[in-house]
Amino acid sequence: MRAVDIIAKKRDGLSLTREEIDWFVNAYTKGDIPDYQAAALLMAICIRGMTREETVHLTLAMAHSGDVLNLAAALGGYAVDKHSSGGVGDKTTLVVLPLVAACGVPVAKMSGRGLGYSGGTLDKLEAIAGFNVNLSREQFLQLARDTGLVLAGQSADLAPADGKLYALRDVTATVPSLPLIASSIMSKKLAAGASGIVLDVKVGEGAFMGDLEGARLLAQTMVDIGVDAGRDVVALISDMNQPLGHAVGNSLEVKEAIETLRGGGPPDLREHCVEVAAHMLRLAGQGRRWSDLEDARIEASQRLGAGEGLAAFRRLAAAQGGDLSMVDDPDRLPRARIVEAVTADQSGYVARVSALGIGRAVFLLGAGRERKDSPIDLAVGVTVRVKVGDVIERGAAVAAIHANDEARLNECRETVAASLAYSSQPVPPLPLFYDTIYGH
Numbered sequence: 277m278r279a280v281d282i283i284a285k286k287r288d289g290l291s292l293t294r295e296e297i298d299w300f301v302n303a304y305t306k307g308d309i310p311d312y313q314a315a316a317l318l319m320a321i322c323i324r325g326m327t328r329e330e331t332v333h334l335t336l337a338m339a340h341s342g343d344v345l346n347l348a349a350a351l352g353g354y355a356v357d358k359h360s361s362g363g364v365g366d367k368t369t370l371v372v373l374p375l376v377a378a379c380g381v382p383v384a385k386m387s388g389r390g391l392g393y394s395g396g397t398l399d400k401l402e403a404i405a406g407f408n409v410n411l412s413r414e415q416f417l418q419l420a421r422d423t424g425l426v427l428a429g430q431s432a433d434l435a436p437a438d439g440k441l442y443a444l445r446d447v448t449a450t451v452p453s454l455p456l457i458a459s460s461i462m463s464k465k466l467a468a469g470a471s472g473i474v475l476d477v478k479v480g481e482g483a484f485m486g487d488l489e490g491a492r493l494l495a496q497t498m499v500d501i502g503v504d505a506g507r508d509v510v511a512l513i514s515d516m517n518q519p520l521g522h523a524v525g526n527s528l529e530v531k532e533a534i535e536t537l538r539g540g541g542p543p544d545l546r547e548h549c550v551e552v553a554a555h556m557l558r559l560a561g562q563g564r565r566w567s568d569l570e571d572a573r574i575e576a577s578q579r580l581g582a583g584e585g586l587a588a589f590r591r592l593a594a595a596q597g598g599d600l601s602m603v604d605d606p607d608r609l610p611r612a613r614i615v616e617a618v619t620a621d622q623s624g625y626v627a628r629v630s631a632l633g634i635g636r637a638v639f640l641l642g643a644g645r646e647r648k649d650s651p652i653d654l655a656v657g658v659t660v661r662v663k664v665g666d667v668i669e670r671g672a673a674v675a676a677i678h679a680n681d682e683a684r685l686n687e688c689r690e691t692v693a694a695s696l697a698y699s700s701q702p703v704p705p706l707p708l709f710y711d712t713i714y715g716h
Contacts, residue, residue, distance in 0.1 A: 279303070279313045286320040294333040301337035305437045311444055318441065318450040326455035331497065332504045334455065338463035339505075341437035343413065345469030350417045351382045351424075356560045357470030358385070358552060359461060361494075364482040364635040365519035369397045370533035371541075371549040371580075372556070373427060374588035378579050379553075381560040382424035384416065386434065386468050389645075398429050403527035403609050403654045407598035423595045425588055435467045457484075458497040465502075472508040472559030475499070476552055479710065480517035482631025488513070488710055499715045509715035510555050514548065515706050518629040518664055521545035525643045525657015525678060531606040537586040544663065548708055550576045555712075610655035612678035614685060618692055623670040625703045626662045626696070633695025634658055640688045641679050656680055658692060665705035668698065 277299045286292055300317065303309045326334065347355030356376070360366055373383045387409075389396035398409045411419070411428040419426040432439070438460050445451050465473050475498055478484070479491035495511035502509030521542040523532040535541045536549065554572035566572040579585060586603075593603050602608045638644065642653035660675045662668060675692055679685035 279309050283316045289324045291327050292330055297333045298337045301437050305341045315448045322450040322453040331455040332501050335459040335462045335501050338435050338437040339466040343433040344467050347384055347469035348471050350420055354560050355470045356472040356556045358474045360476040361478045363478040363516040364631040365521050365524040367529040367533045368549050371536050372553045375553045375580055375585040376556050377425040377588040378584040384420035384426045386430040400526045400530050403530045404602050405599040408596045419595055423591055425592045435463045438463045462498050462501045466505055474555045475511040477511055477513050478516035480515055483516035495713045499713050503715040508559050511713040513711040514709050516631050519631050519634050522659050524634055524638045526654040527609040528657040534606050537589050539581045539583045612655045612680050614679045616677045617673045618675035620668045620672050620674050622698050624698045624700045626664055626666045627699040627703045628697035630695040637688045637691040641684050665703050
């Protein structure tokens with residue numbers, strides 16, 4: 277085969293065979309195909325699209341370009357995983373995984389770091405002193421077997437083709453392609469080896485997918501990939517027009533996750549985590565222990581209310597070297613030097629809490645990174661105490677800025693203020709979820 281022939285075939289709108297896709301992905305991963313030819317194929321895919329079969333073949337080729345884990349064998353049974361498409365204040369993994377483990381279902385998950393204003397789970401965990409997210413494949417699987425709960429960074433040997441292609445997409449204007457987005461996400465999930473996968477697809481101004489139609493299409497594409505690859509998949513489409521919970525910023529989000537695991541926390545975060553956990557439990561139960569979704573919701577809610585997830589989180593932190601004194605007393609987590617209140621400039625109803633605006637404000641404070649190797653400030657962030665639809669009085673505290681630098685604080689202040697809007701007329705609250713797409 278020749279790379280130029282495969283590029284020309286897709287350029288002309290024709291479907292690629294499994295053999296052609298496998299050959300191209302393998303050759304590019306090994307370095308036998310130069311970046312400029314891979315970029316040409318990515319652009320052809322971006323313009324011409326891919327069929328369902330092509331997208332599945334691309335995903336599987338990327339998944340099998342490196343190591344493929346078998347979590348079911350490692351855990352001695354059905355393995356379940358989750359993935360969020362990213363968002364502002366989305367610390368659900370820190371709550372959901374311990375909650376699912378507290379219900380007796382082992383969970384082993386590989387997560388990523390934040391880039392831009394979207395926070396990364398690994399960065400949040402590293403706010404706990406000593407927490408080791410850099411585990412070898414053997415350490416990852418051993419902890420999964422020993423403790424039933426492990427959360428670490430993605431191995432470089434897991435779907436290496438995706439890493440190379442993603443970096444190329446970022447500089448060739450080929451990021452907004454549905455088959456490329458879906459195959460990138462699902463190749464890592466398939467390589468990670470779970471039997472069942474719950475996808476949390478965000479939609480709104482603070483998400484990659486801004487409109488509901490696009491989010492549904494992405495969710496359906498990923499569900500189809502999973503089904504065709506022999507996995508059980510459910511996709512939840514959730515709102516990201518306002519931050520999830522109150523806290524946005526690494527250590528602030530860890531503190532809020534611990535509060536939620538103790539049975540408290542913001543109502544929207546609790547409800548969101550219970551829903552995601554319930555779908556994971558239902559997949560793991562396979563119609564036996566949790567006969568329907570409502571049974572799973574009830575158990576997840578009861579265990580969260582009883583604080584049972586916190587014990588699992590402590591096991592997770594202890595097993596990976598984390599300082600348990602920070603888990604037991606979250607006030608010991610990194611704290612910003614300056615905390616400044618933001619007040620409402622009028623009475624009425626909260627009409628807007630821009631997830632994108634708050635995310636940008638936190639980025640300005642230094643909590644996000646422009647490049648993967650950029651340093652971040654774990655202590656800074658913004659806490660927003662109101663939701664769209666809330667009644668508010670003029671002068672009431674609606675948010676707080678946590679900063680370590682006066683110049684950054686000044687830059688952030690206007691961004692936070694511009695992210696909040698009020699109305700004299702009642703405003704309906706935003707829904708947490710818009711739709712659920714089932715693989716079977």
